[in-house]
Amino acid sequence: MRRYLAKRLGISLLTIFGIVVVVFFIVRVVPGDAASLRAGPYATAERIQQIADQYGLNDPMAEQFVDYMSGFVQGDLGVSIRTNQPVLTELLDRLPASLELAAYSIVLAILIGVPLGILAASRRGSWVDNIARVLAVVGSSMALFWLGLLLIFFFAFRLGWFPGPIGRLAVGTQPPTSITGLYTVDGLLSGNLSATWEALRYLALPVFTLGFVLAAPILKMVRAAVIESLESDYVRTAKAVGVSKRSILFVDGFRNALIPVVTTIGIVLGFMLGGNIIVEFLFSWPGVGKYAFDAISTRDLESLQGFVIMVGVLYVVLNVVIDIAYALIDPRIRLGKAVAP
C-alpha cells in the first residue's frame, strides 16, 4: 500500500508540474500585453515599460518561467491586476465558501443519487425505476442557471421560505468567528448556533441547485453499475445458494459497483470545486467561482491563472484520494495484480 501511495504521489506531483507549465505558457500566448493590461487603459508608454521591468515581463521566457516556478513553490501565484492583492491570498479567502457549497451539494447529490440508483437497479422496469430515470434525464438536461432561477423565484421571492440570493449571510451580518472558514461549522464550534442556522438557510437554494443536477450522473452510474453487478456470475451463484436478497443487493451488488460510482462522485466533486461559476454568480456566492468570473470579465489573467492552477491542484488531490479509495475498496488495485473475485 505504501508503495502504491508513493507511486500515486509521484505521478501527482508530475501532473501538477505539467498543469503549471501549460497554464504559464497559455497565459503568455493569450493576445494582449500583460504590462499594458496591468497599467490600465490610459497608461503612458513609459509607465507600461516601467511595469514590464518591475514584473520581469521583458525577460526571456525561460527566465520568466524559472521566476514563476520559484514563486509558485513558495506559494506565490502573482498579484491580481484587478485588485493589486496576492492571488493566493484572495483565492484562499474565497475557497471556504466554495468548499462549503461543494461539500453540502455533494452530500445531497449522493443522498439522492445512490439510494435511488440502487433502488432503481433492484426494481428494473418498475415505477420506481421509471421515476429514477426521468429524474436522471431531467437532472442531466436541466441547466444549472435555469434551475437556480426557478428555485430563487419560487422559494425565495414567491413563497419566502428561503433568503434571496445575496451571499452566505444576510447583509451586514457578522460571520461566526473564523476557525475553518465554513460558516456552518464555525457557528457550531464557536457556539453561535444562530449563525449556523442562518448559514444553512443561505446555503439551501444553491446546494439544492447543484445537488439536484449533479445527483443525475451519480444516479445513472449507480444504477448501471449495480445492474451490471446483479447480472454477474457471482451474484447468480449467490442467488443459487440462497443468499438473502438484501445481502446480494448491498454486499455483492453495490459493493462491487463502488469503483465506477466513486469515480463519478470524484468527477462531480471536482466539477463542483472549480466549475460552479454559474451558481456562485447567480447566488452572489463569494467563492472562487465568482472570483474566476470577475477575473474573466476584467481580463485579470493573473487571477485566472491562479484559479486554473488551484483547481488543477484540487483535481489532482481529489484523484489521489479516489485512488486511495479504490485501493481500499478493491484489493486487486493496491496489490497491483489481478485477483480472482
Add this chain to the structure above:
Amino acid sequence: MRESRQSGRWRSIALLLTFVLVVAACGDDDATDGTDAPAGTDAPAGTDAPAGTDAPAATDAPAPDEPIVVSLSTDINILEQHLFRSTGSYAVTRALYQPLLDQVYSVEDGVRRGTGDVAPSEILTSYDVAADGTATFTLNPDAKFASGDSITSSDAVYMLRRSIEAPASYIPLLFPFIAVDSSTSFNVVDDLTFTIKPNQPTALFNRFMTFQVFGPIQESLATAQATADDPFAFDYFTTNANASGPYALNNWDQAAGEVILDPNPGWPGDVANSGIIVRNVPDAEQRALLLQNGDIDVAAGLPPRLLDQLKGDANVNVYSAPSTRINYIGLNAAAEPNLANKLVRQAMSYAIPYQALIDNVMFGFASPAGTLVTSNMETYQGEAAGVYTNDMAMAQDLMDQSGVGPFEVELAVQNSRAQDQQAAVFIQDALSQIGITVNINVLPDGEFSGKRDSRELAMFFHEWFSWGDDPYYQMTFLAKCGAFTNFAGGCNERLDEIIAEGTFETDPAARNALSLEAQQLMVDDADRIYLWSADWSLATQSDITGVTKDFTEVPRFENLSRG
C-alpha cells in the same frame, strides 16, 4: 408481467404530471404578461403583481435608523482613489473622499440634480479664482479625517502632488485639461489655505475640482506607510482609508463583496442616514428581485427592461434623468475595408431605426444621441449639424453612390449587455435592407474589450460616459486622432484642432460655435453610428429619498434617507 409494467409506466406518468401541476400552481398568474423575453429572463415581470409581493418587505420594513443597503453590479476591488477601479469602488471612494468643490443642486422629479454651477464643498469655507486662473482654497477648520486629525492644506496639496507625481496614478491624464503640468502649480499658503496656479484659465477647472479623485489624503499617514518601492503608499490605500469624506470605512469584507460605511465623525456636513452597507450582487435580475423583496434599499446598474418592469411596483421608485452618456457602434475601417468608404458609413447611419431602439430596446430610458456631443450635453446643436434620422431611401441612395456591392460584416456585442444584443437584431435587419449582411458575434466581456482595444473588431457597440458633462473632454477621448479610446479609429485633423481650441476656450459663445463645427464634422465623417444617449437611473425602495445625480453619476450616499 406486461400489464404490470404498463400500469407502472402509467403511474410514473401520473406522478410526473402531478409534479408539473404542483409547480405550475405555484407559478405567477401574470408571468405571461409584459415582455416577450425568454422564459428564463422574464421572471421579475411576475413580481410586479401586488398579490405576489407578500414578501418580507411589506411586513419587515427596516427601522429608520438602520443602515441603507445599496447593491451594485460590480465588486469593490480597490480603495485607492488614484488607481483605476471598478464602478463599485468608485461609489465607495466617493463616500470616503470629499472633493474640494461640489455642484449646486436642484431637485427635479425627486432627484437632486447637479447643475453647471459649483460651490465650495463641506470641507472648504471659501474658494476664489483670480483673473490669471489661480485658484485659492480655504479649508474648513472643522473638517477632519476619520481618525480625528484635522484636514490641513498640506494634506490637500500632498493629494494633488501625489496625483500628478505617482507613477501608478492615472490622474496625470486629467491635468492637461486644466493646464497644469507639474506639482509646482500647487502651493501651501498656511494651515488652511492653498492655491492651484494653472498655466492659463480653463473652462474645465471648476468641474474637475468636483471629482472625487481630488479629495484630501492625510499626508502623515501616507508618508508613514510609504516604502522605497511605493513612495506614495498606494499599496496601503488600496485596502485602507482615512476618510476625508462623509463616511468612514467600518469594514470591508473583500471576499463577500461587502463594505460597511459609518458616518465620518469628523465630517463637517450633514449625513442623512446612520450608515451604508454596499453589497455586490452581480446578476441584475437578482438585484431587481432583492429590491422588490425588501432585502436591499437601492439597486444600481439595472438594465432598461428591468427598470421598466420595476416602474409597475408600488414599493419601488425608479429614478431616471437625462445623461450625457453616449452609446454608439464603432465603424472600424482597419478591420473591414468597405467601412473605409464614407458613403457606406453614412448610408448605414441613415438606415438605423433610432426611435425604435429607444422605444423597444431602451424602454424609453434614453434620448437621441446625435453625435459624441449628445443631445443633453452643453453646446448640442443637432438640428443645425444635421444629425442622422432613419431614412431608408437616403440610405439606399448613398449605398448606390458608394459603388460598394453587398458585403458581410461582423457586429461584436458584449455578453453582459442584453440591450446591445437586442439592438443588434434591429440593426441587422435594418442594414440587410441596404445589402449589408451583419453577423452578430456575442463575445465574453474580457475578449470583447481585448479585441476592441487592439482594433480587431469591425463593428462594435460601445458605451462611454465622461465625468463633467463637457463636449470637448468627451471628444478628446473618443474622436481625437490616435487616442487610445478612439476605438473606431477615424481621424480628422480639423476636429483635432477644434478639440484643442475648445478645451481651453472660456467664452460660451465661442465654445458653442466650435462645438457646432465639430458636430457637423462628426456627422459628415460618420465614423460611428450614434445610437442613443442612455439615461442615468437608480431604483430604490419607495421610502428612500435623497437620490443624487452629479457630474460623475457615481451613486452618492450622504443624502439618502428613509422616509
